[in-house]
Amino acid sequence: xxxxxxxxxxxxxxxxxxxxxxxxxxxxxxxxxxxxxxxxxxxxxxxxxxxxxxxxxxxxxxxxxxxxxxxxxxxxxxxxxxxxxxxxxxxxxxxxxxxxxxxxxxxxxxxxxxxxxxxxxxxxxxxxxxxxxxxxxxxxxxxxxxxxxxxxxxxx
Amino acid sequence: xxxxxxxxxxxxxxxxxxxxxxxxxxxxxxxxxxxxxxxxxxxxxxxxxxxxxxxxxxxxxxxxxxxxxxxxxxxxxxxxxxxxxxxxxxxxxxxxxxxxxxxxxxxxxxxxxxxxxxxxxxxxxxxxxxxxxxxxxxxxxxxxxxxxxxxxxxxx
DNA sequence: TATTGTTATACTCTATAACTATA
DNA sequence: TATAGTTATAGAGTATAACAATA
Numbered sequence: 243x244x245x246x247x248x249x250x251x252x253x254x255x256x257x258x259x260x261x262x263x264x265x266x267x268x269x270x271x272x273x274x275x276x277x278x279x280x281x282x283x284x285x286x287x288x289x290x291x292x293x294x295x296x297x298x299x300x301x302x303x304x305x306x307x308x309x310x311x312x313x314x315x316x317x318x319x320x321x322x323x324x325x326x327x328x329x330x331x332x333x334x335x336x337x338x339x340x341x342x343x344x345x346x347x348x349x350x351x352x353x354x355x356x357x358x359x360x361x362x363x364x365x366x367x368x369x370x371x372x373x374x375x376x377x378x379x380x381x382x383x384x385x386x387x388x389x390x391x392x393x394x395x396x397x398x
Numbered sequence: 399x400x401x402x403x404x405x406x407x408x409x410x411x412x413x414x415x416x417x418x419x420x421x422x423x424x425x426x427x428x429x430x431x432x433x434x435x436x437x438x439x440x441x442x443x444x445x446x447x448x449x450x451x452x453x454x455x456x457x458x459x460x461x462x463x464x465x466x467x468x469x470x471x472x473x474x475x476x477x478x479x480x481x482x483x484x485x486x487x488x489x490x491x492x493x494x495x496x497x498x499x500x501x502x503x504x505x506x507x508x509x510x511x512x513x514x515x516x517x518x519x520x521x522x523x524x525x526x527x528x529x530x531x532x533x534x535x536x537x538x539x540x541x542x543x544x545x546x547x548x549x550x551x552x553x554x
Numbered sequence: 555t556a557t558t559g560t561t562a563t564a565c566t567c568t569a570t571a572a573c574t575a576t577a
Numbered sequence: 578t579a580t581a582g583t584t585a586t587a588g589a590g591t592a593t594a595a596c597a598a599t600a
């Protein structure tokens with residue numbers, strides 16, 4: 243019932259691994275997207291943006307958000323606009339550079355984010371319930387090697 | 399420079415694992431999408447559909463494609479239509495059920511797919527170049543456990 | 555009645571490129 | 578000239594729901 247149906251014995255192990263990696267990610271991601279929509283009427287990119295801000299009390303500049311979210315600048319403007327409209331984040335002036343903003347959570351945004359993050363955490367813990375602590379650690383470590391390997395796609 | 403900036407020490411290991419899993423998948427996926435576009439003027443879902451058909455010489459029914467690709471039926475119709483227009487796949491009657499089709503690769507589609515698959519394989523082997531055979535096997539096995547755990551999202 | 559597949563629609567996310575304002 | 582951010586645009590990808598034909 244999934245992408246892995248593509249993989250067969252004569253294919254290199256790397257390909258079988260990739261299809262399994264993709265399947266796992268998509269399964270979890272779909273579940274997270276659905277839950278965010280159903281329970282909080284929001285989307286993954288919006289959650290992701292707020293999530294980046296949660297740990298930066300003074301806020302982050304647009305280009306920093308763009309880099310971290312791995313999307314181009316125009317998209318960050320769009321998502322930020324939505325969240326500003328809803329009073330969840332705000333644009334603040336940057337001293338000494340009138341071109342730039344810092345985007346940060348409003349108190350209301352922070353409160354809502356905390357609610358969402360708590361649920362989100364539970365969904366994710368659930369998703370990995372089949373692994374024990376050691377396996378989680380091993381998986382984390384192995385994926386760290388993959389991440390190092392992958393030629394970091396440059397984001398404009 | 400990535401989604402993992404979201405993860406911090408007080409968060410459960412599962413969350414840190416999830417963010418890393420997501421980052422790895424996105425990095426590789428972006429590279430594959432770019433290469434498919436640049437080198438073959440095609441997209442990942444189109445490649446995926448052809449890929450499903452490559453191992454089903456008699457073809458697959460629309461709902462089977464939908465299930466395997468984890469997308470709803472209307473999308474499969476759209477992608478199939480595009481590929482039919484380009485002469486890469488064809489719809490064939492199913493005996494005893496005039497509602498259904500089998501979609502299968504045309505000879506030309508099969509040839510093109512083989513070219514693409516060869517390149518694709520190389521991109522993927524590259525992506526995991528930092529891991530040795532044993533690590534690849536471990537990672538595959540651990541992700542197998544994740545896949546089993548995840549409540550299979552029902553696809554309509 | 556249920557199922558297969560199609561059509562129509564709308565929305566989110568994305569990249570690209572031209573643009574404005576400031577450095 | 579270069580940089581920060583915005584705007585405008587187009588296209589990919591998706592889900593939903595109403596629909597036609599057949600089982």
